[in-house]
Amino acid sequence: MPFKLDGARTVPSVCPYCAVGCGLLVHVRDGRILNIEGDPASPINEGTVCPKGAAAFQLAVNPNRLTKLLYRPPRARAWEERPLDWAMDRIARLVRETRERTFVRESGGMPVHRTTAIASIGGAVFDNEENYLLVKLMRGLGLVGIENQARV
Amino acid sequence: MPGLGASLGRGGATTYMQDLVNADAILIMGSNMAEAHPVAFRFVMMARERGAEVIHVDPRFTRTSACASFYAPIRPGTDIAFLGGLIRYVLERGLFREYVEAYTNAGFMVRQDGQQLERGPDGRPVRVGVDHPESVLSVLRRHYAGYTPERVSEVCGTPVADFLRVAEALVRASGRERTACICYAVGWTQHTYGVQNIRAAAILQLLLGNVGRPGGGILALRGHANIQGATDLASLYHVLPGYLPAPREAPEHATQAAYLARETKRAGLWSGLPRYLASLLTAWYGRPDAYDLLPKSDRDRSFQAILEAMDAGEVKGCLVIGQNPAAGAPNAAFARGALRKLEWLVIRDYYELETAAVWKEEGGGTPEECATEVFLMPAAMAAEKAGSLTNTMRLVQWHEKAVEPPGDARSELWFVHQLARRLRDVVPHLRWEYPEDARGEPDARAVLREINGFRVADGSGLEAPADLAGDGSTACGSWIHAGIFPAPDRLRAAARSAGGPEDAGWAWSWPMNRRMLYNRASVDPESGQPWSERKAWRGEVPDGSAEHPFVMLEDGVAQLFAPGLADGPLPRHYEPVESPVRDNVLEATRENPRYRRFAPHGNPLAEPADPRWPFVLTTYRLTEHHLTGVMTRWLPWLAELMPELFCEISPELAEERGIRNGDRVVVATPRGEVRAKALVTLRLRPFRLGARTVHAVGLPWHFGYKGLVRGDVVNDLSAMVADPNVSIQETKAFVCDVRKA
Ligand code: SF4
Numbered sequence: 001m002p003f004k005l006d007g008a009r010t011v012p013s014v015c016p017y018c019a020v021g022c023g024l025l026v027h028v029r030d031g032r033i034l035n036i037e038g039d040p041a042s043p044i045n046e047g048t049v050c051p052k053g054a055a056a057f058q059l060a061v062n063p064n065r066l067t068k069l070l071y072r073p074p075r076a077r078a079w080e081e082r083p084l085d086w087a088m089d090r091i092a093r094l095v096r097e098t099r100e101r102t103f104v105r106e107s108g109g110m111p112v113h114r115t116t117a118i119a120s121i122g123g124a125v126f127d128n129e130e131n132y133l134l135v136k137l138m139r140g141l142g143l144v145g146i147e148n149q150a151r152v
Numbered sequence: 153m154p155g156l157g158a159s160l161g162r163g164g165a166t167t168y169m170q171d172l173v174n175a176d177a178i179l180i181m182g183s184n185m186a187e188a189h190p191v192a193f194r195f196v197m198m199a200r201e202r203g204a205e206v207i208h209v210d211p212r213f214t215r216t217s218a219c220a221s222f223y224a225p226i227r228p229g230t231d232i233a234f235l236g237g238l239i240r241y242v243l244e245r246g247l248f249r250e251y252v253e254a255y256t257n258a259g260f261m262v263r264q265d266g267q268q269l270e271r272g273p274d275g276r277p278v279r280v281g282v283d284h285p286e287s288v289l290s291v292l293r294r295h296y297a298g299y300t301p302e303r304v305s306e307v308c309g310t311p312v313a314d315f316l317r318v319a320e321a322l323v324r325a326s327g328r329e330r331t332a333c334i335c336y337a338v339g340w341t342q343h344t345y346g347v348q349n350i351r352a353a354a355i356l357q358l359l360l361g362n363v364g365r366p367g368g369g370i371l372a373l374r375g376h377a378n379i380q381g382a383t384d385l386a387s388l389y390h391v392l393p394g395y396l397p398a399p400r401e402a403p404e405h406a407t408q409a410a411y412l413a414r415e416t417k418r419a420g421l422w423s424g425l426p427r428y429l430a431s432l433l434t435a436w437y438g439r440p441d442a443y444d445l446l447p448k449s450d451r452d453r454s455f456q457a458i459l460e461a462m463d464a465g466e467v468k469g470c471l472v473i474g475q476n477p478a479a480g481a482p483n484a485a486f487a488r489g490a491l492r493k494l495e496w497l498v499i500r501d502y503y504e505l506e507t508a509a510v511w512k513e514e515g516g517g518t519p520e521e522c523a524t525e526v527f528l529m530p531a532a533m534a535a536e537k538a539g540s541l542t543n544t545m546r547l548v549q550w551h552e553k554a555v556e557p558p559g560d561a562r563s564e565l566w567f568v569h570q571l572a573r574r575l576r577d578v579v580p581h582l583r584w585e586y587p588e589d590a591r592g593e594p595d596a597r598a599v600l601r602e603i604n605g606f607r608v609a610d611g612s613g614l615e616a617p618a619d620l621a622g623d624g625s626t627a628c629g630s631w632i633h634a635g636i637f638p639a640p641d642r643l644r645a646a647a648r649s650a651g652g653p654e655d656a657g658w659a660w661s662w663p664m665n666r667r668m669l670y671n672r673a674s675v676d677p678e679s680g681q682p683w684s685e686r687k688a689w690r691g692e693v694p695d696g697s698a699e700h701p702f703v704m705l706e707d708g709v710a711q712l713f714a715p716g717l718a719d720g721p722l723p724r725h726y727e728p729v730e731s732p733v734r735d736n737v738l739e740a741t742r743e744n745p746r747y748r749r750f751a752p753h754g755n756p757l758a759e760p761a762d763p764r765w766p767f768v769l770t771t772y773r774l775t776e777h778h779l780t781g782v783m784t785r786w787l788p789w790l791a792e793l794m795p796e797l798f799c800e801i802s803p804e805l806a807e808e809r810g811i812r813n814g815d816r817v818v819v820a821t822p823r824g825e826v827r828a829k830a831l832v833t834l835r836l837r838p839f840r841l842g843a844r845t846v847h848a849v850g851l852p853w854h855f856g857y858k859g860l861v862r863g864d865v866v867n868d869l870s871a872m873v874a875d876p877n878v879s880i881q882e883t884k885a886f887v888c889d890v891r892k893a
Contacts, residue, residue: 011554012648014541016534017778019374020169020192021543026535026554033535033555043170043650043658044543050190051776051793058787059533064860065502065786066530067559072511074523084560087527088567092574094496094525098469099578107450110406114447116466119458122473122500123387124376125783126531127539128548129599130564131378131385132393132629134473136436137572139392140582144449145458145467148379148387148475 008034012041016059016125017052020044024056033061099141114142123148154877155341155350156370158714160363160670161420161704163395164380167333167369168545168667170655173198174367174687177325177332179318181209182231182340182349182884186216187775189337189373192544193219196335205321209234209310210339211770211848212800213835222321224314227839228770228848229885230307231340233725233738235352237304238319239359240296243289246323248361249282254677255701256358256710258282258289266291268715275418277707288713292355295722298738307725307738309839309846326360328676328683331368338375339772342884344747347877348723351714355723358710364673364701365687374544376779377534381542384662385603385630389453390878392446393603393630396429401448408443417706424631427620431628435602438583440624445581452748454879456482456872460751463490472499473564474531478506478515479780479856482881483823484867485516486754492517496525500567502533503786506856506865514857531564532557538596539565540645545667548636549659550646562593569594583627597643603629604637613638616664632662654691666693670710672701718876719746727760728885729873730821732768732846734761746876755872756822758887765821765887767805768848771866777854785859797863799828800850801890806832808847809890816893819851821886823871826851826864827893849890853883 008027013036015022023042027035036057040047049056069087070079095118102117120138123131138146157163172178172195186193197219200206208220209231217223226234252258260277261270261284269288270278282289301319305312325332334357340349353370354363362368374380386393397415399405404414408429416425430440437445451457459481461467470491481487491497491510499508509515511522534541536557540550557563570592572584586594605614605628614634620626628634637643644665649657654667661667674689675682677698682688695701700708715721726744727733736742742760749755758765776794777784784790799817811817813832818825828851839846855863870883 009554011535011552013535013551013554014377014543014549016377016541017783018189019376019379019544020189021377021541021545021547021549022191023549028554031555036535041648041650043655044547045191048191048194051790052778052784053191055784055787055789056535058789059502059783060535062787065558065561066504066528067561069530069560070504070508070528072524072526072528074525075520077519079528084529084562087529088570088574091496091498091527092571094469095571096575096578098495102468107401107448110401110448111444112401112448112450113445114449116450116453116461117468118470119453119462119467120387120471120473121455121458121477122471122475123382124379125474126378126564127534127537127596128378128381128385128542128603129539129596130568131382131387132603133565133568133572133594133599135386135393136582136629137568137575137579139447140436140445140579141575142447144389144398144447145453145461146387146389147453147455147458148382 005034012039015049015053015056022049022053024053033057095141103142114144116144118143119145121147155347156354156372158717159351159354159711161702162669163383164546165370165372165544166363166669167371168654169195169371171366171668172196172333173202175199175204175333176330176367177205177207177321178335179207179209179322179332180216180335183335183337183373184210184214184216184772185335185373186219187214188773190775192373205325207318207321209318212850222317224310224318225837225839227309227846228768229343229728229731230725231349232345232352232723233299233304233307234310235356236296236299236723236725237301237315238322238356239352240299241319242323242356242359243293246326247359248327250676251361252359253282255673256712257707258287258712260288261286262288262291262713267721269713292712292722303737306842309841322360326362329686331362331365331687332360333367333369333371335371335373337373339884341880342882344729344744344873344875344882345719345726346875346880347717348719352723355712358712363710364668364670365683366689367687372544378541380544380546384542384632389449392432394428394632396425396432399446399448401450405448408441411443420706420708421704422706424617427622428631430622430624431605431620431626431631434608434624435627435629436583437581440622452879456750456874456879456881459487459490462493463751463754465493468495470494470497472497472507474501476505476507476780476782478510479865479867482867482870482883483755483872484865485824486751486872488516492522492524494524498527498529500529500531500564501782502531503782504528504858505782506780506858509858530559530561532561536561537563537565540600546661547659548645548661550643565596565599566593600637602627603633605629605634635664636660656692664693666695667691670695670701672696672698719744728882730758730871730886732761732766732887733841744876748874748876748879750872757871758822762887765889767888767890768846769819769821769851769869769886769888770848771851771853771883774852774854779854780856781854781859785861788860791861795861797828797852797855798831800831800833800836802836802838802847803832803834804838805847805890806830809892811892818891818893819849819869820889821869824868826866826868828864849888
């Protein structure tokens with residue numbers, strides 16, 4: 001009987017849960033994740049993981065996971081599936097319209113370039129590059145309400 | 153983390169986890185490290201095996217306590233009283249005088265008003281020596297003179313003998329030959345005086361000479377995989393990437409020149425602010441003088457302030473990315489009501505979380521009445537995208553993409569990039585040049601190159617913050633990250649060679665791959681040699697100079713006395729806003745006079761010592777769940793391990809209320825009620841405060857109304873009150889009642 005990981009590619013990764021930052025190894029075959037386990041090379045965990053890190057596989061490979069974009073129109077009782085592109089267009093339009101309606105260019109003779117009508121919440125579970133780009137766009141649009149649970 | 157920033161200069165852990173094994177004592181306080189940061193705790197266990205004393209001070213006896221050399225109980229929310237008592241004890245019996253004289257502002261003169269340091273015409277502080285009656289050290293002595301072991305015991309409910317045992321252990325483990333480390337987590341920060349809790353710990357460690365030395369320091373244990381990175385890169389309203397102050401609508405921030413005049417420091421690394429800002433503006437807007445384009449904040453726009461403004465109808469649209477305010481916000485029922493008032497709500501996550509279901513009956517909504525347009529977008533996980541995460545010790549670790557995300561799931565990078573493309577005409581000034589793949593996913597490496605910084609003329613990468621220019625010839629997204637990716641073949645966050653001094657070949661930590669900050673304080677300034685051979689620092693990247701090891705601070709030395717915080721230059725004990733204790737025997741005012749309260753109409757508070765809410769409630773985490781459970785309660789493996797909400801109470805409290813182990817109970821506060829199963833346990837003990845007894849109640853906060861296992865939202869109980877410096881909520885100590893359901 002072949003071993004479960006025969007022919008699998010090993011990709012080093014990082015635990016997505018807490019800030020200890022344990023190293024993980026992701027085993028992949030045919031574009032699918034077969035297994036995730038602690039990375040013995042990491043000086044932080046040396047291959048060990050806690051129950052959450054040990055469940056990282058099921059976080060990714062899980063029938064309960066969302067894989068379709070869901071949209072709920074005003075006052076509707078249920079979700080509807082919509083195409084991703086449609087949703088992106090619609091979100092862009094809402095951002096644009098809300099911003100246009102509420103943008104303050106100047107206040108008391110000072111350029112302030114802001115809208116307080118749109119807020120962005122989140123950031124502590126995704127990558128640095130994503131945080132940076134999100135903040136760049138949001139500040140670029142004039143948002144001042146940019147927050148996440150990193151508030152310490 | 154301004155508590156660390158104001159004291160030492162940088163808002164991050166001062167050391168790396170592996171260094172815990174070098175400690176002679178480890179004080180864990182405000183943290184249940186064994187259960188909340190289990191893998192980091194193995195270094196504590198290694199230290200104990202090598203003979204270190206491990207001390208746990210906590211309201212509950214947890215697995216951390218069980219593994220400690222000894223445990224001392226403390227009433228929730230009274231840590232400053234305890235730390236103030238330790239400071240007083242150390243000033244009397246354990247001061248590392250040479251360290252303190254050389255590396256802190258102990259010998260500077262305090263101005264008459266007690267709020268600022270006396271400064272000469274050149275801006276330099278006036279040195280009077282530590283023994284002068286108006287020196288910082290003398291002021292500190294007077295400030296904590298009343299924090300005697302007996303008073304500490306009366307406030308904290310810690311027996312005097314236990315308190316003294318902690319004090320003696322710390323003093324015994326500090327000095328030239330020995331060092332002690334402090335580990336803390338949100339048990340210290342989530343208070344209306346959260347910043348001052350950390351300040352008190354910093355003062356203590358400085359007096360003991362435990363900062364910048366092997367086995368010493370302060371290890372902030374942060375919660376989420378990238379909470380440190382999100383802070384560094386400014387997903388917070390009050391800062392820009394790299395901790396540049398975000399501009400406000402105020403005369404001192406009206407123009408770039410005014411802002412720089414106000415915020416640039418005379419000396420230290422913040423004297424480089426003009427270059428950092430110019431390089432950031434070049435990265436964002438393509439020119440170094442684009443300050444006018446930055447939005448200027450009008451007032452507090454922190455998390456709770458956003459929810460308040462949402463409820464008031466001011467916030468009309470909201471992006472919620474990887475967060476779950478419907479269960480995670482203080483006074484979560486208020487948050488759900490506020491979310492239902494939005495015109496549109498975009499949520500990006502892995503599972504259908506509580507926030508996505510606020511409009512449904514189970515979230516407390518009436519669908520026909522909720523006019524919010526809601527988008528629930530599936531998100532990609534770490535293994536499905538490339539990028540970097542910054543762990544609790546400022547270590548930035550790169551991960552490669554292993555597989556494509558399933559179905560419509562996409563990375564946040566994709567989402568932001570696709571949104572930016574559609575809004576190009578709205579933000580034509582924004583520099584936005586990222587190569588993308590066939591799916592429209594921008595290259596994460598290109599983004600990290602911009603964060604690292606490059607020369608505009610030839611695109612060559614910057615090696616260090618010193619390379620940043622102020623004339624627009626360099627672009628840099630975050631000056632503290634300069635050096636992380638200086639050349640296409642040198643992605644240092646992906647480095648994988650462990651071993652050697654400080655494991656410095658494994659990934660990259662800001663700033664400049666320093667693992668131990670302030671390490672120049674590890675030498676005796678007289679001789680230029682390590683304080684002792686045993687505690688010699690052997691790392692690779694020195695920090696600062698022998699004269700100025702705290703290079704981020706204007707005066708180059710650590711701040712025992714830290715002007716500029718909203719609630720004063722020295723920490724004081726305050727009662728939590730909601731507390732069963734009416735008086736403050738240590739200070740003139742009961743609660744922090746500057747604490748913030750939000751949405752009073754929807755956020756009722758108990759009066760001091762209100763008999764209707766006689767018990768102290770504290771909330772906490774379990775090993776098997778994460779935050780509000782979005783990433784754990786949908787996983788059969790974890791749901792099965794920890795399937796149900798429970799409430800910990802002591803046998804004494806159980807008897808008082810006629811509750812038996814396993815009974816259903818109701819926990820109530822002025823904001824709401826939750827139901828849970830009673831866990832009657834000796835892990836919680838009543839606190840004896842002088843003549844009276846105070847009971848504590850413990851609740852984990854991981855549950856909600858979605859997921860495979862469900863439970864009431866514990867944050868329906870907590871209040872929207874906050875620290876005046878950083879607006880963090882107070883969820884570690886408030887009041888409640890408990891009764892049989
Ligand atoms: S394995 Fe456990 S301790 Fe390690 S990062 Fe993941 S959640 Fe944290």
